[in-house]
Amino acid sequence: MKLATPYYLIDEARLLKNLERIQLVREQAGAKSVLALKCFSTWPVFSLMRQYMDGTTSSSLYEARLGYEEFGKEVHAYSVAFAEEEIDELSKISDKIIFNSVTQLKQFAGKTGQLARGLRLNPQVSYSEYDLADPARPYSRLGVVDIPPPEVTELISGAMLHYNCENDDFDNFSSVLEEIGERYADLLHQLDWLSLGGGVFFTGDDYPLGKFIEKLKAFSEQFDLQLYLEPGEAAITESTTLVTTVLDVVHNERDIVIVDSSIEAHMLDLLTYQEKAHIKGGSPSGAFHYIIAGRSCLAGDIFGEYRSDIPLRPGDQLQLADAGGYTMVKMNWFNGLKMPSIVVKRLNGRCDTVKTFSYQDFKQSFGTDAFAHNGGFG
Known part of the structure; x- marks a missing residue:
């Protein structure tokens, strides 16, 4: 699946x-x-x-x-x-x-x-x-x-x-x-x-x-x-990837691919130190040259650049390499974007989804049910 x-x-x-x-x-x-x-x-x-x-x-x-x-x-x-x-x-x-x-x-x-x-x-x-x-x-x-x-x-x-x-x-x-x-x-x-x-x-x-x-x-x-x-x-190091899906491709002098993740929310260390993500696959001499961007409202939410022999379209997946350190401990709810799930590929090849996040996780990060429906405000 x-x-x-x-x-x-x-x-x-x-x-x-x-x-x-x-x-x-x-x-x-x-x-x-x-x-x-x-x-x-x-x-x-x-x-x-x-x-x-x-x-x-x-x-x-x-x-x-x-x-x-x-x-x-x-x-x-x-x-x-x-x-x-x-x-x-x-x-x-x-x-x-x-x-x-x-x-x-x-x-x-x-x-x-x-x-x-x-x-x-x-x-x-x-x-x-x-x-x-x-x-x-x-x-x-x-x-x-x-x-x-x-x-x-x-x-x-x-x-x-x-x-x-x-x-x-x-x-x-x-x-x-x-x-x-x-x-x-x-x-x-x-x-x-x-x-x-x-x-x-x-x-x-x-x-x-x-x-x-x-x-x-x-x-x-x-x-x-x-x-x-x-x-x-x-x-x-090198043990973890962030798997994303292409949502849209827009053009402003360059082709810009927007994925369902965010450097601000999900790979914050790269933004802090002004580094680019390592994007797996592609071809260094590929005819199609893209900027890979996150979907937050931050103008500088950019993962990096990517070349491919074939065009990228919505629904394609991109994997950001070496995404284990200082990512899961720093991910946040900026823009209310859903946090990435955490999946472990075991030594026997089985993939276990060990953590998922929902709207309730987002909501309860900023208050408790005791304050729901204006019960604690006004």
Whole structure:
């Protein structure tokens, strides 16, 4: 049966390719990996992912709860700032809690009991092509810049450094890690564990995984540390497509194809960073050249360009590649457009529709039934 579009299609076979590389790093380097839920929280595939990963890392109470309830294994809780009322619940469900500031570490040290506490450090070096996502940008609030003094160090058993964004350059990773080892040498020798954060694309086909493993293993042995990685995009890259249907083709100097989706609502990260979607299929030298656009009212709701040997018509399907990371966690109700369903293609080839959205989901996002029919207004 043909599935109604739009929908995200998660292919477990493609997901498995990333997971096996993550497992190889775990086995040969000893570095554990915890899934970054801020990138990907689609828990109907956690049953597969937990076989190859060590747990989850979160940026909020709700993400920590999701990791605890649906992934299991280790739960790392981090937030730029915790609210006081969140700490009691986080202490019950987390294995490690990582504070963003010395102030909050001291404030909540007594309430976190025997929980493994960590502190986020800002090494003031980073890899990011986008200032918006650069954790070491000027005046960054992300992590502690100064090396913690002894009275702070005694409150923690580990630390976290998240300083990479889409880093596929091993030489850069290696040199910065050496710089970190030199700067924090005294502190690292006192810690039990260190998270190197996410943003390293070590599951890519061209990435020198052997060198990466050797580097991690040597660093771990040098400081006698349990290393953690926090893959988000690296765990799910190339595993998911956004399947859309052509609704119309209009012309304004160029042929413009309008699909039943929206970059603003369904692939927001691309709009935020002014990137174009990768559209599967087509022909680079095709005679028919199109702009692929979403159907929201935003003038810049453009996925990208597409060439084809045959003309596109209403009813044709287009697939937007690599649509797993920072999409489902960011999709929204802009223009009241129906959110894409979430479909999982299992390892045995069966397709399971694990989530659909309806008008009631849209309506209840902005109020409850108690306010229906003007009952709560006027």
